[in-house]
Amino acid sequence: MSKIPVGVLGATGMVGQMYISLLSNHPWFEVTYVAASLRSAGKSYAQAVEGRRHLDGSAAGKSGIGDSVGKLIVEDANDLSKALDAQKAGRCSFVFSALEMEKDQIKSLEEAYAAAGIPVVSNASAHRWTADAAMLIAEVNHHHTDLIPIQRKNRGWDKGFIVVKPNCSIQSYTTPLWALLQKGYEIKRLVVSTMQAVSGAGYPGVPSWDIIDNLVPYIGGEEEKSEMEPLKILGSINQEGVLVNASEPKISAHCNRVPVSDGHTACVSLEFGAKKPSIEEVKKIWSEFKSLPQEQHFPSAPERPIIVREEANRPQPRKDRDADKAMAVTVGRIRPCTVFDIRFVGLSHNTIRGAAGGGILSAELLKHKGFI
Amino acid sequence: MSKIPVGVLGATGMVGQMYISLLSNHPWFEVTYVAASLRSAGKSYAQAVEGRRHLDGSAAGKSGIGDSVGKLIVEDANDLSKALDAQKAGRCSFVFSALEMEKDQIKSLEEAYAAAGIPVVSNASAHRWTADAAMLIAEVNHHHTDLIPIQRKNRGWDKGFIVVKPNCSIQSYTTPLWALLQKGYEIKRLVVSTMQAVSGAGYPGVPSWDIIDNLVPYIGGEEEKSEMEPLKILGSINQEGVLVNASEPKISAHCNRVPVSDGHTACVSLEFGAKKPSIEEVKKIWSEFKSLPQEQHFPSAPERPIIVREEANRPQPRKDRDADKAMAVTVGRIRPCTVFDIRFVGLSHNTIRGAAGGGILSAELLKHKGFI
């Protein structure tokens, strides 16, 4: 099988570089088109990221830029005609968007790509609350790809579409919630406190002066995202083809930035509905949870989406973030809650599972379903 | 007024050194007796801590050992006769206990001092759940000193007694809770997630391998303390002279160790009873809160026990832990909670307000009330 040629928009930023790195030996996709800001346009990709390569030798063992990608000429992401030329030339079947611009600019630019027939798998928050854009976690709401034909119809788009990836802060608890929900346990409310890595703020992101021997108990906009996005992901598409958000659980999020490079940790207290699982049942449900990406053996799917650790002091970001290609959520400290029903700690790698890796898994889902 | 001569048990450990440092220019108390393990006994205090002085030049500007303390000969803390000799010689009116031993050993040793007529103000957890031992936060339950005559009667003690200081993890939210309670706002439940400094584990404490680019979502025994101790502090003494713990709030605590040297941070979501203050009212109550230590101008009392910050991103440990001699609790991010009623972030210096400084403030209260 020849590989599907893909483009990366915003290819020189932190998440863009992670896409390049993770796609370097991908069995289905091959990066054949890169675009960024006008400043980088015209340079080879290797030149464009010289002096600002963030990932060498780290990031779950991935490193370096393949020669073929290094030689690609960076195009101006704002110049859609370049992408269309590439598409015609068979070098750009769809794009990953890791654009770093004003939200409104991203919104209209991603729409322009989709309207022109280039599917967009986006990391940006711009379209997360666009009603007919699916916000995907491949193990949780893979059926939300049903929104794609609806979106095309709504917009009069032919081949293009837009799907998005949720915020990195919710990855460490949304899949565990879903695993419980689908076993019939309603979840009414939860209080979550996150301790988030600095890479979540991009680059240059958090000044080191603000984080050495310190933490910052605030991340602009993050608590709202952490409280609302799970409700869209857990929503269902009604007969009119409208995605109706879930009404529960009510979530209260406290989001903190801590001196950790990669890996977001979440402390969760949650309340079930009338039917309450035992602690052992919760562990069993999470340990055994598998979904479409596992069943279909998508290349980026972790063998187990949720890894349950029994040690008292796990998960920990440096020690667990890279579990199963940095694509698994690791949970631990599953115990009764003195205020609600259960408590636990969840952890996921924010720039892999929570960003580029999650986006690639979504694309694998889209390919499986024939959308790309 | 000549100063009251005091002893420090466990004077060479991290908290013990902090006592020596904070008492170096105290207007009421003077360190004239130091005791530690047998290993240090017989050495001058300066010799005993050589190569393991933890505080030089840091800790809210306090530094160094005064000459007079440096020359004191360290006695064996297990040898009560030494303390009694010092007491007779007018060199030890009462002791601060910062002992680091097995809990049972501390328990009986502190009792032995008290029985022999030497009052003990303890930092250790050994007697926190001893029914007739007051667990004091001077601004909150100063009236719990009423337990002292009861304790003496119970035990047949003459001049001695034992009072204790609560765990450092609860300091950043218990005083704020109390300020609301005494204005008539019941608090039913709260979920708190703490991010605690490594100095809370003593020395050597947390291995650096475990905390660089990492955090540990577990501290042995800390969650139980964080959930239970506030109930004793908020308890009341009934007509039989028995301290009855408060039955509310129900607390669910998640305790985390983070790469911060000093300063414990707590993210709190809380639920009031039927009567609910507005956010503005909460801010006003906290800003204006003063108690006996402020009214009586105790030397170690912060001018304001609770400092309210309006910035979106405060409090932060490195920037706020030293506020008002490191004795104030700084709160911020006071906002409505989507699950309960309000949310906020509290911060206090764990080895000063939460340990040695808090102990000294308790001793100032005891002197004010004539117990020492």
Next chain:
Amino acid sequence: MSKIPVGVLGATGMVGQMYISLLSNHPWFEVTYVAASLRSAGKSYAQAVEGRRHLDGSAAGKSGIGDSVGKLIVEDANDLSKALDAQKAGRCSFVFSALEMEKDQIKSLEEAYAAAGIPVVSNASAHRWTADAAMLIAEVNHHHTDLIPIQRKNRGWDKGFIVVKPNCSIQSYTTPLWALLQKGYEIKRLVVSTMQAVSGAGYPGVPSWDIIDNLVPYIGGEEEKSEMEPLKILGSINQEGVLVNASEPKISAHCNRVPVSDGHTACVSLEFGAKKPSIEEVKKIWSEFKSLPQEQHFPSAPERPIIVREEANRPQPRKDRDADKAMAVTVGRIRPCTVFDIRFVGLSHNTIRGAAGGGILSAELLKHKGFI
């Protein structure tokens, strides 16, 4: 004595804020004029730094902005007429320059102030290699103030002048070198490796992604400064009124950025000329070293410019940077060198001794000598 009214240019940046903080209770100087970029102009100083105050509660116990400074209206630093108005109104006798602009802009702007009659004590590097501008470390080359009349004559300036402060990286070894030189020990060569705090890069400065669990063995331009600036400071003014740089020592500097908030550490190996002091002699010279600021009891002068520590593992940045108001250099590990003659470790607080505090000490020297 009424205080001398001073201005701070670049008052809203990291070093500017440090000036405001350190001058808040200064016995000789009072901040009565603040200027910054056009963006801040017109706001009160309190407003201008809201949300970007870097120093609360830290920095050697200094904190906060006094009410009087908070209410000052920030002027546009580029608009010299504002400063002249202030000067006429008796609100700006001289200025501290903590400007953050292009080097050339700073150079001409500082010249404009001086030409207009406003003396400039500058933190910027712009005029460090201006031949007739003294680069002062008050304990080392206080006699270089003799360049001021020469500079005025050269430039046709009346009351104004420019003096500068050297780079923060050289503070931890230049004073020790000078102490040895003035006892008659020639120093031929030295190799120095620095480990520098992130605050040296200003704000936002070093991205946290680059420094967590990491170090960066490169700081642009820093090695050149570290090698050359000591030679100017150690230079002498010849009969023609020209400052002739010292020709020795030859310095090889390796400059590294490490995950430390404040405090630059330097590991130095040095070679003497024919006459070589013993290790004990070196310690004695450094311990006993005093200079004009000590003799004249300048308010910001440390009691001892050089503190010698005997412990094997000192100095350390977090434990020693605040020594003596953060104005002392702490040295330790003084021992024979296997390649040259002696080795040692030096440490100084980069934003206090190495920046704002050093600038204030220079101003105290200038006042003592009658230049301001």
Next chain:
Amino acid sequence: MSKIPVGVLGATGMVGQMYISLLSNHPWFEVTYVAASLRSAGKSYAQAVEGRRHLDGSAAGKSGIGDSVGKLIVEDANDLSKALDAQKAGRCSFVFSALEMEKDQIKSLEEAYAAAGIPVVSNASAHRWTADAAMLIAEVNHHHTDLIPIQRKNRGWDKGFIVVKPNCSIQSYTTPLWALLQKGYEIKRLVVSTMQAVSGAGYPGVPSWDIIDNLVPYIGGEEEKSEMEPLKILGSINQEGVLVNASEPKISAHCNRVPVSDGHTACVSLEFGAKKPSIEEVKKIWSEFKSLPQEQHFPSAPERPIIVREEANRPQPRKDRDADKAMAVTVGRIRPCTVFDIRFVGLSHNTIRGAAGGGILSAELLKHKGFI
């Protein structure tokens, strides 16, 4: 080919765990015997390290304990008879020693193993200065295996022998020195300043209180090792079969502990003899350097022992320590020195290249030469 059965002494410590991890899929060796302190003896290896596993998910992608090793019963390392039983049973052809005991104990215990016929590849420092024990860096002094027959003869040993690995602090500059020496460039002197990771101190090692927002400019014994060990490695075996240490270069080492988890960095200034290479020549020599492990394709050999980076700000520990299976030395900032001839920065992974990985590479060398 069936694999050679190997034992690990001190298998439960930090370096011991790294051996287990790195050997988990080794093509030549298989861990079939594990020994540790009496405390662990009798437990399964999985049990013995439960709650003190240091490496999960980190360390160059290696993780976990294979099932077969996890089930091995830990023996008492002091009980040689157990190892001999294992040897007879074909489960222990030689041992890696990662013992953590008093130096004298290690010394005699390793001798006992060797005398009994079990070859020892040691990580401990005990035998580094034993005259007839080779201290190996496989790319540098592979010919020092010639000491093995001499050692056997000296001691009357039959099959057993002892070889050792040098200290982790010298790995980042000794191979580069050798590459230059073998091209005919004498090196007379060098000054090196190291910034060493906390994992070099083992576990629990450095208390986090001592390293957060801090560094420690002292590591006991490390400077002496850093100055002396290269001279043994660069030594030659004379006609009497005696290893004569090199007399040059003279080394002055400053060793610092910094807040980095893994990866030692060294800043080096060095002086050549009369014949001096250009900077370009140095880069070429290092880039092209290969040695026996590369030529013979040893499984743990890095493709290039020395990786030359051209970026101004590399190498950096978090970004470069894992280069080429964490077995390469990365060098950068190769430039002229203002005091000596050239300067550079070297970096290597201290617990892989500098400990367990280096030991395994030595064992591969020994197998290649037929000693095991």
